[in-house]
Amino acid sequence: MTLTVHPRGSGLRGPVGSGLLLVVALLSRTASADDIDRDRDRDRDRDNDRVADYVQRQGFDFPSPLGPADVLADGRILVLSGTTVFRETTPRSRIFVVLGSLPDADFNEFGASFLKISPDGHRIAVGNNGGASFGHFQVGVFTLHSFAGAWFDANSFQAAWINDRLVALTAGTFGSPSVVTALDTRSSDPAHPSNRTIIDNIGGASGGIAFDDDDNLYTGNGFATSGPSATGAVKAFRRADWHAALFGGPPLDFEAQGTLIVTLLSATPLDFDDSGNLFIGGGDVFGGGDINFAGFINRAAVRSALRGHGPIDPTDSRQVRRVDPDPAAGSTYNIIVNRHRDEVYLTSTGSHAFVFRAR
Numbered sequence: 001m002t003l004t005v006h007p008r009g010s011g012l013r014g015p016v017g018s019g020l021l022l023v024v025a026l027l028s029r030t031a032s033a034d035d036i037d038r039d040r041d042r043d044r045d046r047d048n049d050r051v052a053d054y055v056q057r058q059g060f061d062f063p064s065p066l067g068p069a070d071v072l073a074d075g076r077i078l079v080l081s082g083t084t085v086f087r088e089t090t091p092r093s094r095i096f097v098v099l100g101s102l103p104d105a106d107f108n109e110f111g112a113s114f115l116k117i118s119p120d121g122h123r124i125a126v127g128n129n130g131g132a133s134f135g136h137f138q139v140g141v142f143t144l145h146s147f148a149g150a151w152f153d154a155n156s157f158q159a160a161w162i163n164d165r166l167v168a169l170t171a172g173t174f175g176s177p178s179v180v181t182a183l184d185t186r187s188s189d190p191a192h193p194s195n196r197t198i199i200d201n202i203g204g205a206s207g208g209i210a211f212d213d214d215d216n217l218y219t220g221n222g223f224a225t226s227g228p229s230a231t232g233a234v235k236a237f238r239r240a241d242w243h244a245a246l247f248g249g250p251p252l253d254f255e256a257q258g259t260l261i262v263t264l265l266s267a268t269p270l271d272f273d274d275s276g277n278l279f280i281g282g283g284d285v286f287g288g289g290d291i292n293f294a295g296f297i298n299r300a301a302v303r304s305a306l307r308g309h310g311p312i313d314p315t316d317s318r319q320v321r322r323v324d325p326d327p328a329a330g331s332t333y334n335i336i337v338n339r340h341r342d343e344v345y346l347t348s349t350g351s352h353a354f355v356f357r358a359r
Helices: 019-026 033-052 239-246 299-306
Strands: 054-061 069-071 077-081 084-088 096-101 114-117 123-127 138-143 149-153 158-161 166-171 178-184 195-202 204-211 217-224 233-237 259-263 270-272 278-280 294-297 320-323 334-338 343-347 352-358
Touching: 069 114, 069 334, 077 096, 077 114, 114 158, 123 158, 138 166, 158 204, 166 204, 166 217, 178 204, 178 217, 195 204, 195 217, 195 239, 217 270, 259 278, 259 299, 270 334, 278 334
Parallel strands: 204 270
Antiparallel strands: 054 352, 069 077, 077 084, 084 096, 114 123, 123 138, 138 149, 158 166, 166 178, 178 195, 204 217, 217 233, 233 259, 270 278, 278 294, 294 320, 334 343, 343 352
16 A cells, blocks of 8 residues: 655645755855854743734533533634534634534543544534443544544544545553554545554653644653653654654654653643744643643744754743633633634633633
8 A cells, every 4th residue: 555645735734855955055155053042032022922922712612411522623622522523613613513423433531632624624523532341442533524434443642634535643551651543544444544643752641732833843751650761751753753654664662762852741632832832731730740831832843852852841932932821729721722713722611711822
């Protein structure tokens, strides 16, 4: 079987390659270390202002009980409540109508673990969170409107579409290192789908997963066990490297490879806005670490870490903005980024969403 990866913008992620080498080759002069440091500091300050531009606005309530949500290309929110899929009537209307119900859904009392809209906007992927037995993990892939599709047997915690065919899944089994896999949603046998491991040996529980605009893959350690990475460790894996694992090479080793970006909260969920700022939720509930805020991380800090200038200092307010709109103590936040409306929605308990909008 041959899988073709097309350029981003067609709804599919781009081919292996390095635009960075071309840019370097076209530079008219060699920058000094001081020049690079000054440029990096200037970029950091400018982009920190962009993160600081997110101001809290009036919140709203999702359908209850609240499940996972994602955002359509026109900025309308799609949200799951139980087995029912709701869609916002118009962007920022905060009014939700029933779109349909998931067929043959097997959920436990905690509901679905994720809902992700495919790049072309035609399908959704839903994680069943282990089902009623907490041990039968499935990923449902369904077309919007008709909800035709199937449940694929696949372990999962969080997800991000790689392209319109493949879904990247974070997954783990208690007592063993976690992994990232690539589920082929065109597998002919849903009970035994193609689900190739592309990253292994995450020394703890599954974390979030996201891609930046250069198709670098970000994932993390959700709760450290064997380590040596700590709870909340977020690493980035270059596009060329994870593509090699996807197309026949060995899986990447989370603990030995990748670039450490930051260690914050429980590294889940992870998401980017349209400017490249990174958002991190969750909390180290059992380990006594970070809790009671969501992390808004400016783009320049992420880029600096990705270039090998060292991981982000989570205590540096110029790089990491800590947001805690819920007055309750010990909040752990889920994050939904609306790239199309410059909004970020934080939820903690219940169905209320705290809204932050870029000015």
